[in-house]
C-alpha cells in the first residue's frame with residue numbers, strides 16, 4: 001500500500017469536486033456506497049477500480065489515485081450506473097469528468113481509446129464532418145496495427161458503406177473550425193489535437 | 202409533418218442502409234424530411250470525453266440551424282440524438298451554459314423546437330397509420346428489439362417509457378405483424394467504440410448480447426443506431442468463430458423492417474449491405490417477395506393480397522413496376 005500525502009492532494013480534490021458539481025451537477029458527497037453502480041456496470045470486469053470505488057476516491061479526496069485509475073478510461077459511457085443509482089450521484093458523469101481531468105493532466109491510461117477519440121475530434125475540427133475511411137486509417141496507423149479490421153473494407157467499399165472520398169460542405173467546415181478557434185481562445189489551453197491540420201490522411 | 206433531417210456522419214457511410222430506409226419509409230407515413238443544409242458532426246461519442254462545453258456546442262450548432270428554419274431536427278442515429286438532447290437540456294437548464302454555447306457557435310439557440318428521434322417521429326405519426334399502410338405483414342418473424350444505451354439513457358433527458366424495459370421498438374415490431382421476443386439484454390451496452398478501439402473489452406460485451414438474443418429464440422435483432430448495428434453485425438462472424446459455433450442473427454434497422462412490411466423493394470432498404478445477410482432468413486419466412494397490387498377496378502379477386510384491408514390500399518411505392526425482389 002502506498003503512502004498518501006493528504007494535504008497536497010486535498011486542494012486538487014476539492015477543486016475537482018467543485019468542478020463536477022458545477023459542470024455536471026454531480027455530487028459525490030451523496031454516495032452511500034451501496035455498490036449498485038458497479039453491479040450493473042458492463043465494463044466492471046475489466047476495471048482496476050470498480051465505479052463505486054472511484055466515487056469513494058473522489059469522496060475521500062484521493063486525487064492521485066483518481067488520476068491513476070484505468071476505470072475512467074474504460075467506461076463506455078453507457079449511463080447504466082446513473083440510471084440505477086438510488087442517490088442520484090450520476091457516476092457516469094463523474095467518470096467522464098475525472099477522465100477529462102486526467103487527460104488534461106497528461107495522465108492517459110488506455111492509449112488506444114484516447115487515440116481513437118483524439119483522431120475523431122481532429123477530423124471533426126478539420127472537416128466539420130467525420131469521414132470514416134480517414135478515421136480508421138489514421139487510428140490503425142497510430143496504434144501500429146495497419147491492417148486491423150481491414151478485412152471488412154472490400155465489402156464495405158463495394159456496398160458504398162465506406163466512402164473513398166470525404167463528404168462535407170465548405171460552410172460546415174468553416175463554421176466548425178471557427179467553433180474550435182473560439183473554444184481554444186475561450187479555454188486558453190488548446191489541446192494539440194484541436195488545432196486544424198494534423199497528421200490524419 | 203415537416204422536419205429538418207439530420208443524417209449525421211455515419212449515415213453516409215457505415216449506416217447507409219439506415220439512411221436510405223428511413224428516407225424511403227417516411228413519406229409513406231406522411232412525414233416530410235428535408236436534409237438540414239450544411240449540418241456538421243455532433244461530436245458523437247468522442248467530444249464529450251475531451252471537453253464538456255465543446256461537446257455541447259457541436260450538436261447545438263445543428264439544432265440552431267434547424268431553429269432558424271423553424272423546424273425540429275429529425276435524427277435517426279441514437280448517438281447523434283443523445284448528444285443533441287444533451288445540448289438541448291443544457292441550454293434549457295442553464296442560462297450560463299446557453300450563453301457559452303451561443304458565443305461558441307456564434308448563433309442564437311433557445312431550444313424552441315425539440316430535437317426528435319426518427320423512432321419517436323414514427324410513433325407520433327400513429328401506429329394506426331402504419332398498420333393501415335402495411336401490405337406485407339411480417340408474420341412468423343421473431344425479433345429481439347435492441348435499444349442499447351442511448352435510446353434508453355441518460356434518464357434525465359431521454360424521455361423513455363421504461364429505461365430497463367423500453368417498448369417503443371417492440372410496439373412497431375408488433376404493429377408490423379412480427380413477434381417481439383421478451384429478453385434480458387435490450388438495454389445492455391454494446392461497448393460504444395470499444396469493439397473498434399479496444400476489442401479486448403468490447404468483444405465480450407457484443408458477445409453477451411448476441412448470446413442472449415440467441416437464447417431468447419429470436420430470428421434476428423432490430424435496432425435504431427448505426428453504432429449498435431455495426432458492432433452486432435460486423436463482429437458476429439469473428440465472435441462466432443471464437444466461441445466455436447457461428448452466430449446467425451441478422452441485425453436490422455427498424456426502418457428496414459418497416460419498409461419490408463410496406464412492400465418496398467429490398468434494394469431501397471439496403472438489405473444486401475449487411476455482413477450477416479438477412480436474405481436467407483427473409484426468403485425462408487417468405488418475406489422477400491413483393492406483393493403485386495393491381496388497381497382495384499381491375500380484377501381484385503386475382504390480387505394476391507395478404508390482409509383483407511390491403512386490397513384497397515394503393516401501392517405506396519412509386520416504382521412498383523417490376524415486382525419481385527430487386
Ligand code: SF4
Pocket residue numbers: 030031032033034035036037038051052055084085086087088089090091
Ligand atoms: S449506486 Fe450511487 S450511491 Fe450506490 S455506490 Fe454507486 S454512486 Fe454510490
Ligand code: SF4
Pocket residue numbers: 037040041042043044051074075076077078079080081082091092095
Ligand atoms: S457509464 Fe461507465 S461506469 Fe457507468 S455503468 Fe456504464 S461503463 Fe460502467
